[in-house]
Amino acid sequence: MESQTNANFQNIIEIRNLTTTYGTRIIHDRISFNIRRKEIFALLGGSGSGKSTLLNTMIFLKQPTSGEVRILGQNIWNLNPKDTLQCKLNIGVLFQFGALFSSLNVLENLMIPLREWTNFRPSDIESLAYIWLTRVGLKAEVAKLYPNELSGGMVKRVGLARALALSPKILFLDEPTSGLDPKSARHFDALIMELRDLLGISVVMVTHDMESVKGAVDRMIILKNQKIFFEGSVRELAQQTQSLDLFLYQI
Numbered sequence: 001m002e003s004q005t006n007a008n009f010q011n012i013i014e015i016r017n018l019t020t021t022y023g024t025r026i027i028h029d030r031i032s033f034n035i036r037r038k039e040i041f042a043l044l045g046g047s048g049s050g051k052s053t054l055l056n057t058m059i060f061l062k063q064p065t066s067g068e069v070r071i072l073g074q075n076i077w078n079l080n081p082k083d084t085l086q087c088k089l090n091i092g093v094l095f096q097f098g099a100l101f102s103s104l105n106v107l108e109n110l111m112i113p114l115r116e117w118t119n120f121r122p123s124d125i126e127s128l129a130y131i132w133l134t135r136v137g138l139k140a141e142v143a144k145l146y147p148n149e150l151s152g153g154m155v156k157r158v159g160l161a162r163a164l165a166l167s168p169k170i171l172f173l174d175e176p177t178s179g180l181d182p183k184s185a186r187h188f189d190a191l192i193m194e195l196r197d198l199l200g201i202s203v204v205m206v207t208h209d210m211e212s213v214k215g216a217v218d219r220m221i222i223l224k225n226q227k228i229f230f231e232g233s234v235r236e237l238a239q240q241t242q243s244l245d246l247f248l249y250q251i
């Protein structure tokens with residue numbers, strides 16, 4: 001029997017024989033891999049290798065042609081509407097450009113999911129929004145600013161706070177450090193690791209940032225020619241290649 005939230009599952013996500021297509025074009029050809037609880041997992045590969053498409057199959061944006069995406073034991077593309085909604089509450093997504101509403105200030109942006117999905121009192125929603133703001137390393141004064149008044153790093157942090165607002169079990173990040181200077185990018189990596197430890201979440205990210213891969217990622221897959229070219233840790237990859245740096249930068 002499928003369990004909805006079996007806390008003992010070692011694999012929080014299981015991809016089984018997954019094939020995705022656009023029209024007649026095959027992007028992934030029967031790929032399988034697992035993502036474990038509390039790990040930071042990267043989807044890597046060259047431009048056009050299908051990283052975003054794969055991420056999209058896990059966040060309800062792209063239906064696979066065949067195969068399964070199992071999250072917490074459930075085949076997510078085979079759920080009834082009520083279970084789909086419940087499953088969506090287990091995931092938080094930070095899109096590449098933050099996806100903040102430009103006409104709303106930071107506090108209002110953060111309160112959106114809490115207003116929509118909880119019955120909390122307005123004063124509690126506001127307090128929670130402030131707590132998340134602090135958790136992602138932003139000061140309370142930032143609450144009143146509008147997105148166009150924020151730096152790139154701050155936009156990412158607000159987007160992160162909003163993705164975490166409903167306490168999801170899995171956080172999906174699309175190119176989290178793109179557009180950030182190297183110092184901000186490493187701070188963002190450190191924040192992701194800290195939040196993973198603090199909240200016990202699993203993190204799945206699409207990235208081109210090889211410093212993130214080397215510094216923050218536990219395991220990864222590398223996509224190539226519709227298949228998984230490599231699956232494992234940075235250390236395992238290093239054992240298979242003469243120059244890890246050269247290899248990673250050539251992906």
Ligand SMILES: Nc1ncnc2c1ncn2[C@@H]1O[C@H](COP(=O)(O)OP(=O)(O)OP(=O)(O)O)[C@@H](O)[C@H]1O
Nearest residue numbers: 022023027045046047048049050051052053054206
């Ligand atoms: N909506 C779509 N319709 C048709 N083809 C698409 C669509 N989205 C992506 N593709 C194609 O599917 C392939 C994989 O795209 P995808 O965006 O998943 O790759 P990616 O690895 O994330 O690329 P990048 O690193 O450049 O962002 C590409 O050839 C792309 O042109």
